[in-house]
Amino acid sequence: MLYWLMKSEPDAFGIDDLAACPNQTEAWDGVRNFQARNMMRDQMRVGDPILFYHSNCKVPGIVGIAEVARESYPDHTAFDPQAKYYDPKSDPNKPRWFMVDVRYVRHLKRVITLNELKQYATGALEDFALVRRGNRLSVMPVTPEQWQFILSIE
DNA sequence: GCCAACGTTGGC
């Protein structure tokens, strides 16, 4: 089993939105980055735990926990010319983009802010992609050690 | 709103 962190903009789809979905589950569509896609498509398994991160907002940080509810399948929004993340290069017969379904597990007791996480950038979270400069990946792996450490400061 | 970082595209 692998651990993950997934980013979302709370203005578009935050953890409260996920918790409010039917079955508290939603398709994680719109990922249009090859590295992130490869991780979703090739490595994510049902039950993998996910840190839910709020990006591009007032206080960026980890706000909750989710889990993989369904393994990868084609992101059909890429086929829809009306969709925000339409990609004419994605052919339904040979899809370019994939998504997983994500299920809400719980909110953290408090938000663990990016600012706070950065304090450990030379220690326990030295190799954590989130606190590395210029990181833009919207899906990233988390080691078991990083996972445990982050939850230990909740 | 600014801008640094970085991924993608496309001309050559």
Next chain:
DNA sequence: GCCAACGTTGGC
């Protein structure tokens, strides 16, 4: 296959 131009991400 190189690399400049361009678009996007996301913190601040």
